[in-house]
Amino acid sequence: MLETLSFLGDGFLLALQPLSIVFCLIGVLMGAIVGILPGLGPGAGTALLLPFVFGMNPQYALIMLAGIYYGAMYAGAITSILLNIPGEVASVLTAVEGHPLYRQGKGAQALRVSFASSFIGGTLSLVLLTFFAPVLAMWCLKFGSAERFSLMLFAFVFVACLSGKNVAKNFIALALGLVFSVVGLDLMSGLPRFTFGKIWLLDGFDYTIAILGCYAICEIMKQTVDGFAQEGFNAHVQKIKLKDIIPRFKEMWSLKMAILRGWIIGFVCGVMPGAGATIATFISYNTEKKMSKTPEKFGHGAVEGIAAAETSNNACTAGAMVPLMGLGIPGSSATAVLMTGFVMVGLQPGPTLFVDHPDIAWSLIASMYVGNVGLILMCLFGLSGFVWLVKKAFPFIVPLIVAVCIAGAYATNNQFRDVWLLCGFGIFAYILYLVELPIINVLLGLILGGTIEVNFIRTLNLGKGDVSVLIRRPISAVLIAASVIMILWPLLKKGFFKLRQLKKA
Numbered sequence: 001m002l003e004t005l006s007f008l009g010d011g012f013l014l015a016l017q018p019l020s021i022v023f024c025l026i027g028v029l030m031g032a033i034v035g036i037l038p039g040l041g042p043g044a045g046t047a048l049l050l051p052f053v054f055g056m057n058p059q060y061a062l063i064m065l066a067g068i069y070y071g072a073m074y075a076g077a078i079t080s081i082l083l084n085i086p087g088e089v090a091s092v093l094t095a096v097e098g099h100p101l102y103r104q105g106k107g108a109q110a111l112r113v114s115f116a117s118s119f120i121g122g123t124l125s126l127v128l129l130t131f132f133a134p135v136l137a138m139w140c141l142k143f144g145s146a147e148r149f150s151l152m153l154f155a156f157v158f159v160a161c162l163s164g165k166n167v168a169k170n171f172i173a174l175a176l177g178l179v180f181s182v183v184g185l186d187l188m189s190g191l192p193r194f195t196f197g198k199i200w201l202l203d204g205f206d207y208t209i210a211i212l213g214c215y216a217i218c219e220i221m222k223q224t225v226d227g228f229a230q231e232g233f234n235a236h237v238q239k240i241k242l243k244d245i246i247p248r249f250k251e252m253w254s255l256k257m258a259i260l261r262g263w264i265i266g267f268v269c270g271v272m273p274g275a276g277a278t279i280a281t282f283i284s285y286n287t288e289k290k291m292s293k294t295p296e297k298f299g300h301g302a303v304e305g306i307a308a309a310e311t312s313n314n315a316c317t318a319g320a321m322v323p324l325m326g327l328g329i330p331g332s333s334a335t336a337v338l339m340t341g342f343v344m345v346g347l348q349p350g351p352t353l354f355v356d357h358p359d360i361a362w363s364l365i366a367s368m369y370v371g372n373v374g375l376i377l378m379c380l381f382g383l384s385g386f387v388w389l390v391k392k393a394f395p396f397i398v399p400l401i402v403a404v405c406i407a408g409a410y411a412t413n414n415q416f417r418d419v420w421l422l423c424g425f426g427i428f429a430y431i432l433y434l435v436e437l438p439i440i441n442v443l444l445g446l447i448l449g450g451t452i453e454v455n456f457i458r459t460l461n462l463g464k465g466d467v468s469v470l471i472r473r474p475i476s477a478v479l480i481a482a483s484v485i486m487i488l489w490p491l492l493k494k495g496f497f498k499l500r501q502l503k504k505a
Contacts, residue, residue, distance in 0.1 A: 007358060008362060010358075011362030011364075011366035012366040014059065014359060014366070015367040015369075015370050016370065020059065020060065023060040024064070024367045024370055024374065025371075026064055027066065027068050027071060027371065028071035028375050028378065030067070030071065031070065031073075032071050032072070032074060032378060032382075034068060034072040035074060035075030035076035036076070036078055036079050053065065058357075059360050061345050062338075062342065062345065062364050063363070063367040065337075065341045066321075066338065067371050069334050070314065070368065070375075073277070073313050074122075074314070074375045075379065077091060077098065077111070077114035077306075077310060078379070078383065080094040080095035080098050081107060083099070083401070084099035084219045085401065091309075091313070092443065093281050093285045093305065096440065097301055097303070097306045098306055100300050101303070101306075106301065108241075108245050109251075110303065111240065112244070112246065112247050112251075113247075113252070113255065113310075114307075115379050116247035116252050117255070117306065117308075117310040117314075118310045118313075119247075119375070119376045120252075120311060121263050121266055121311035121313075122315065122318060124263050124267075124315065125266065125314070125316075125319055126318045126369055128318070129319070129365060144462075144473070145454075146459045146462070146463075146469055146473045147473065147479070149459055150470060150476040152452040153452065153480065154479045154480075154482055154483045156174055156445070156448070156452075157487055158282075158286055158483075159283075159440075159441060159444055160174050160441065169436070169438065172437060173439070173445070174441045174442070174444065174445045175445065176437075176445065177443060177444060178445040178446075178449045180205050180442070182204075182453070185203075187453060187457055188457060200417055205421070205446065206413070207443070207446050207447045208408065208409075209409045209421050209422050209425060210443060210446055212405045212409060212425075213405075213409075213422045213424065213425025213428070216405045217422060217429075218426045218429035218430050220401065220402065220426075221426060221430045222430065222433065240383065242381065245383060246380065255307040258307040259308075261288065261291070261308060262307065262308040263311050263315045265287065266284060266313060266314065266316040267315045267316065269312070270317065270319020270320040270322070271319045271320075271323065277312070277317070280313060281308075281309045282444060284308040284309060284312035287308070288304050320335050321365075321368075325354075347360065406419050406422065409422040
């Protein structure tokens with residue numbers, strides 16, 4: 001413990017050097033921009049700066065790249081709450097709860113809860129990363145393809161059973177997402193699936209385009225039909241001052257359990273390779289909905305949902321650094337880009353990193369503490385300008401959002417057909433909105449469908465075609481058992497109730 005504190009102290013001495021602070025702030029500022037702009041995300045945002053790290057001091061290069069990674073998680077809440085347009089996947093649930101609060105005149109509350117929860121989740125997870133990284137890194141080695149498949153199956157069932165009153169509609173929405181995810185080349189045979197002879201469908205649907213269409217384009221359609229036709233969007237725009245978004249102890253203390261649960265779930269999902277912020281936020285959000293005494297508020301502006309989602313996605317970033325730095329295993333696209341950054345500056349992440357290059361490893365961890373403080377100050381002091389822009393220039397923002405979405409969709413593959421896909425997903429999402437099918441579940445199925453298929457095939461290969469390998473591995477067996485119990489719980493609950501009635505009779 002004392003040795004760890006000594007190393008961390010040395011790391012702070014390096015991280016607090018003027019140039020380290022400058023590169024840290026550049027990184028978190030770029031990350032904040034990435035989080036605000038729809039369609040980029042932490043992975044793409046980090047990749048954009050990779051060419052600039054050639055020849056740089058390894059310490060400054062990694063501090064800047066890491067700043068983009070965790071900075072993107074913070075600022076995604078701004079557009080999610082103000083415009084109902086998530087900047088990246090992990091901010092989707094913040095939009096679900098934050099934007100209704102904003103339209104109710106409680107935008108300041110939504111923003112201050114999201115900023116404070118992000119700071120708490122990120123900082124507490126850094127403490128765990130600091131003191132338990134080696135132990136946790138060895139634990140995550142136990143997570144193979146069987147465990148990853150079972151975890152994602154559990155996430156599907158968990159979300160479907162708890163994300164709304166109509167479980168059938170939840171499963172239908174998930175199934176639609178899975179249908180989209182299987183379009184492309186079959187992983188086993190290499191043959192096309194559901195491509196209808198179209199070569200451009202061989203790569204499947206990019207979930208970035210789907211998110212932009214289902215939220216940005218769909219939201220503009222809803223605002224046009226509902227908001228503009230009635231009293232107009234500007235009727236909902238509030239003037240938010242700095243004093244309104246400064247976190248309040250009493251308010252955050254009332255959300256302590258939501259933050260605690262979000263922190264644990266987020267960090268654990270970050271440590272487990274292949275889980276990531278998407279699963280973390282969905283599980284945290286639905287856990288909070290299940291635990292809440294007023295679950296009917298969820299979907300209409302529940303601050304507990306914002307606290308759980310924002311805490312978990314920021315806790316996940318620090319958790320993901322455990323397998324990356326401790327074992328050299330990237331758990332997500334963003335950490336894979338970070339690993340490339342390590343290699344480009346002549347470092348190999350893994351067990352020897354803390355032994356061979358302790359100065360760089362500990363300065364990177366210390367810089368994340370500094371970056372968290374810089375991010376919350378940046379969001380607090382820079383938010384009023386963004387709110388003013390929304391209030392005064394919304395007629396110009398709508399075409400700008402459309403332009404950014406089109407540019408983001410086009411840049412995915414440099415093909416104009418992706419722009420048509422963007423519009424198609426927008427119309428599709430609007431139809432789902434009209435028939436009251438949850439768009440979130442469709443996106444979850446699309447985003448995780450390919451990953452769950454890959455892990456299932458790997459599991460079958462390891463078990464030589466024997467599916468029972470899923471229940472022979474303890475962690476996998478527990479997750480599958482939990483999924484089965486969750487599906488059967490309504491029937492079991494009804495059976496227990498009838499049995500109790502018979503005993504009373």
